[in-house]
Amino acid sequence: MKQSTIIKCPDCGERAFIKTTINVSDGFSNLYxxxxxxxxxxxxxxxxxxxxxxxxxxxxxxxDARKSLAVLPRSERRQIAYMLEK
Ligand SMILES: [Zn+2]
Known part of the structure; x- marks a missing residue:
């Protein structure tokens, strides 16, 4: 199984490997x-x-909406996305 190294151990500061991912719901997971x-x-x-x-x-x-967004700078796309999520 491929191991991911994106997690930093809060106890010692070394890398922690994700062994298992449990999807709790859409957009929410627990990483063991x-x-x-x-x-x-x-x-x-x-x-x-x-x-x-x-x-x-x-x-x-x-x-049309996708083409309109594509020409905006990334910071403006991020701001629009943030406002739409609220
Ligand atoms: Zn550690």
Whole structure:
């Protein structure tokens, strides 16, 4: 199984590997991790949730809306996405 190294152990600062991901609901998952530092050996559960879309999925947008958004700077797209999520 491929291991991911995006998690930092809060106990020792070393990388923690995601061993299992449990999808609790749409946009919310629990990540079961283990620290790579054998001296620490902590097992951890992180909660991961979707904050907002930077770009909505293609299925949620018309072609015209997608083309209009594509010409905007990324910061403006992010701001629009943030406002739409509220
Ligand atoms: Zn650790």
């Amino acid at each position: 991790c283990i620290c790579s530092n054998v001296e620490c050996n902590a097992s951890l559960v992180f909660s991961l949730y979707l904050s907002y879309h930077i770009t909505p999925p293609r299925s949620a947008m018309s072609d």
